[in-house]
Amino acid sequence: MSHYNFKKITPVPTAKDFVDIILSKTQRKTPTVIHKNFKISRIRRFYMTKVKYTQQNFHDRLTTILSEFPKLEVIDTPGVLDRPFDQMNTIELQAITALAHIRAAIIFFLDISETCGLPMTQQLKIYESIKPLFSNKPLIVACNKVDVTTLEELEQNFPEKRALVAQLERDGVPVMQMSTLTQKGVMEIKKEACDRLLAMRVDAKMRTKKADSILNRVHVAMPAPRDQKERIPFIPESVLKAKEKKKEAEASGETETEEDPMEVTKKKLEKDIEEELQDDYSLDLNKNKDLENDEWKYDKIPQFWEGYNVADFVDPDILKKLEELEAEEEEREANGFYKYDIQEEDDAMKEIHRLAQQIREKKIINAINAKIDKPKGKAVMPRATKKRERERSVSRLRSEFEDLGVDMSDVQGCHFTRTRSTSRARPPIKKARLDSEGRVRSSSKTPRDQSGVRDVKMAKKMKKIGKKAQSSMNKDGRKGEGDRHVYDLKPKHLFCGKRGLGSANRR
Numbered sequence: 493m494s495h496y497n498f499k500k501i502t503p504v505p506t507a508k509d510f511v512d513i514i515l516s517k518t519q520r521k522t523p524t525v526i527h528k529n530f531k532i533s534r535i536r537r538f539y540m541t542k543v544k545y546t547q548q549n550f551h552d553r554l555t556t557i558l559s560e561f562p563k564l565e566v567i568d569t570p571g572v573l574d575r576p577f578d579q580m581n582t583i584e585l586q587a588i589t590a591l592a593h594i595r596a597a598i599i600f601f602l603d604i605s606e607t608c609g610l611p612m613t614q615q616l617k618i619y620e621s622i623k624p625l626f627s628n629k630p631l632i633v634a635c636n637k638v639d640v641t642t643l644e645e646l647e648q649n650f651p652e653k654r655a656l657v658a659q660l661e662r663d664g665v666p667v668m669q670m671s672t673l674t675q676k677g678v679m680e681i682k683k684e685a686c687d688r689l690l691a692m693r694v695d696a697k698m699r700t701k702k703a704d705s706i707l708n709r710v711h712v713a714m715p716a717p718r719d720q721k722e723r724i725p726f727i728p729e730s731v732l733k734a735k736e737k738k739k740e741a742e743a744s745g746e747t748e749t750e751e752d753p754m755e756v757t758k759k760k761l762e763k764d765i766e767e768e769l770q771d772d773y774s775l776d777l778n779k780n781k782d783l784e785n786d787e788w789k790y791d792k793i794p795q796f797w798e799g800y801n802v803a804d805f806v807d808p809d810i811l812k813k814l815e816e817l818e819a820e821e822e823e824r825e826a827n828g829f830y831k832y833d834i835q836e837e838d839d840a841m842k843e844i845h846r847l848a849q850q851i852r853e854k855k856i857i858n859a860i861n862a863k864i865d866k867p868k869g870k871a872v873m874p875r876a877t878k879k880r881e882r883e884r885s886v887s888r889l890r891s892e893f894e895d896l897g898v899d900m901s902d903v904q905g906c907h908f909t910r911t912r913s914t915s916r917a918r919p920p921i922k923k924a925r926l927d928s929e930g931r932v933r934s935s936s937k938t939p940r941d942q943s944g945v946r947d948v949k950m951a952k953k954m955k956k957i958g959k960k961a962q963s964s965m966n967k968d969g970r971k972g973e974g975d976r977h978v979y980d981l982k983p984k985h986l987f988c989g990k991r992g993l994g995s996a997n998r999r
Contacts (some may be wrong), residue, residue, distance in 0.1 A: 502560050514553065518546045564686065567596070589993050591622065597630040597689040599681065604653070605640040612653050630688030632666050633657075638672040677774075 503514060504855075522542050526535060569587035580588070591598065602615055635643060635657065647654040661667050668684065670677035697703060766773045778789045795802045807813070824830065837845075890900045945951050 500560070502556055503560070504557055510553070514546060514549045517549055518542055521545065564682075567594070588622065588625065591625040595629070595693070597632065597685040597692075598626050599632050599634050599685055600940075601634050601636050602657070603637055604635045604643065604646055604657070605637040607637065612656060615658055630685065630692055632668060632681060632685055632688070633660055633670045634677075635667060637668045637671060638676065639674050643667075643669060677914065 507587075521554065522545050523538060526538050530538075567590055569590070600619055602612070602619075603610070604612065606612060641649075643657065646657075657667055666684065668677060668681050670681050672678065762775075781789050783789060890903075893900050942951075945954065
């Protein structure tokens, strides 16, 4: 029963078709839209996704082809009978053609038990008849059904038949035993056939023109002997002594031995020291410095500031001088150098302090009153936009002077009592045109906008109608040479972009 199906093998496309298949899948399975306003990290991720996806597709497709494609192909010739070529049928001729033209390893099965219906002599005649087809091909003779009879038993019982098989061995044909029933020798024959076939193909490749250029790259040069002198490997004497000492210790059964001088000691790392000391560990970066004198490792490094060594400007006696200064200060404090007498304030100074305190309290009270009187929830009007009230008037002047004790009863005709109207007077008529009766003509005629108006109510209604009629004309009142506004009849944010769910009210 066969366990393979050639129809299930994945087709192997050509190189061009293979690339097209992979790129088409990459285009279908990965994002394809990218904008110039994307971040550089997003653009990089976009392209690297395609690269990684293509790489994985190549790997998966090639792995599938290599795993599903049969590494070995077995052709079972359907029985080559012992008869001339002109009497063979089509199937037998195809088997003969395959043996002649395919570069393969030939396994000729020989039934040494003769249970197949043909004696060994007739089987060997078939072998001799098709032997020319085996030229330049690896050949193996497999003696089948050794579970019934082996070659050793055949030599004891039928030596003449064993001699026929021995003749094949003398011709250089390998003869191997096998049994398909017990699986004995099957894998050995398969391995031998594969090795011989591979060796034949390698030998064929080596005979091509390209083999020389390839061999130049894989050839390993071996030194040729220059004389007859024997050069044995050199082993130091200390190593030999250490080995002898180790052998003696093992022979005597000693368990405790001295340290091996040839054993390489492991360097103690800073990490090992830290694990050993735990909390007591402190990092010392100066201990590994390679200096001429080890005492220099912990020397203080000079501190530089603006190109100058700070140590050059430090007085070596500065601490001594500091102590002297502190002693002098203590002596001054003890002698009362920093004590001073507080002078008592006189009456004038007390009065000044009292007035200053009153001024400060008054300022605080004024600030509180201003905060209380400040209207809440109303905007503070600037001084420029406030309604300007009249600051000076005759009545205010009269009241202030009367408070001061001035008699203001007889002030008629004084200069400050004559006031001027703030309203502008109507300009006089340029020239009075008189009628026959001596009246001004313009004053006798009713203005056109007032003619037909009966009363004030009608005048108000007429004004309202006129204002309403003027509103339509006021819409374009600002249009002119100075009006350069360009209207956008189709705003871009309303007429571009994709239509998604919930945005149909915009379009």
